Amino acid sequence: xxxxxxGQGRPRAVAGGGGHIARKRFGQNFLxxxxxxxxxxxxxxxxxxxxxxxxxxxxGALTDPVVERCEKLTVVELDRDLAARLRLRPELDVIExxxxxxxxxxxxxxRGVKLRMIGNLPYNISSPILxxxxxxADVVVDQHFMLQKExxxxxxxxxxxxxxxxxxxxxxxxxxxxxxxxxxPGSFDPPPKVNSAVVRMTPLAEVPDVDPKVLEAMVxxxxxxxxxxxxxxxxxxxxxxxxxxxxxLQRRAEEVPVAEYLALAxxxxxxx
Ligand code: SAM
Numbered sequence: 473x474x475x476x477x478x479g480q481g482r483p484r485a486v487a488g489g490g491g492h493i494a495r496k497r498f499g500q501n502f503l504x505x506x507x508x509x510x511x512x513x514x515x516x517x518x519x520x521x522x523x524x525x526x527x528x529x530x531x532g533a534l535t536d537p538v539v540e541r542c543e544k545l546t547v548v549e550l551d552r553d554l555a556a557r558l559r560l561r562p563e564l565d566v567i568e569x570x571x572x573x574x575x576x577x578x579x580x581x582x583r584g585v586k587l588r589m590i591g592n593l594p595y596n597i598s599s600p601i602l603x604x605x606x607x608x609a610d611v612v613v614d615q616h617f618m619l620q621k622e623x624x625x626x627x628x629x630x631x632x633x634x635x636x637x638x639x640x641x642x643x644x645x646x647x648x649x650x651x652x653x654x655x656x657p658g659s660f661d662p663p664p665k666v667n668s669a670v671v672r673m674t675p676l677a678e679v680p681d682v683d684p685k686v687l688e689a690m691v692x693x694x695x696x697x698x699x700x701x702x703x704x705x706x707x708x709x710x711x712x713x714x715x716x717x718x719x720x721l722q723r724r725a726e727e728v729p730v731a732e733y734l735a736l737a738x739x740x741x742x743x744x
Pocket of ligand 1: 498500528529531548550569593
């Protein structure tokens with residue numbers, strides 16, 4: 473559907489956006505609070521010569537202060553009108569595309585350097601973006617992303633915490649993560665309905681040899697009924713895999729540390 477505004481009444485141009493009207497279907501909430509923008513750029517700390525890649529530059533709230541510091545910047549923008557504006561700027565390398573179709577491993581190979589990913593992500597596809605980038609972790613220096621606060625809480629949650637979930641295990645497997653800036657709705661135009669936060673994700677140097685498909689299937693089963701003892705859920709899966717293990721099934725999914733899930737997944741032979 474093409475409804476292009478989130479508020480009531482007549483579509484209204486974004487503050488300082490040269491007449492641009494926010495497209496809801498592209499998850500467009502533009503950062504306008506200069507204090508928050510400065511705080512995020514400080515957290516990113518871009519340096520000359522680094523290969524930064526911004527997902528969803530939009531009207532350039534982060535793009536401008538970042539490219540000022542690192543000289544060249546690659547941006548990935550799906551909105552045709554916004555991409556056309558960005559192309560007028562010689563210091564930007566504009567990829568007009570759906571970020572989920574961009575091969576970042578290839579981009580890193582072409583550049584011959586590791587990438588620093590940044591972006592105030594479109595919230596409607598934030599999880600798919602995180603999973604799209606997961607296999608590229610070895611060509612990435614770090615990622616600074618603005619997401620829904622609730623998603624960031626799940627990403628960084630540890631065992632025993634109510635937010636500890638599939639997302640925690642699937643991402644903590646490959647990244648060290650920390651929440652670096654909290655951002656209220658009023659920092660955006662139009663304001664989103666939820667709180668936001670910037671998370672820093674740093675790929676871990678040592679990663680256990682685990683088939684991500686196996687891990688994903690296993691964690692989905694474990695967390696399918698997070699309040700139940702794992703014997704009832706994961707127990708059946710372990711039997712199906714034909715593995716013997718001393719994994720303690722008298723616990724609930726939310727009590728098991730990431731390392732133990734990884735050790736269990738590593739015991740399952742990869743399909744030929
Ligand atoms: N960076 C800007 C800011 O902070 O003001 C805009 C952030 S806005 C939350 C998300 C941006 O991602 C928009 O510019 C939107 O057009 C773009 N976008 C949405 N879906 C996309 C996709 N699939 N691929 C690339 N960019 C996308």
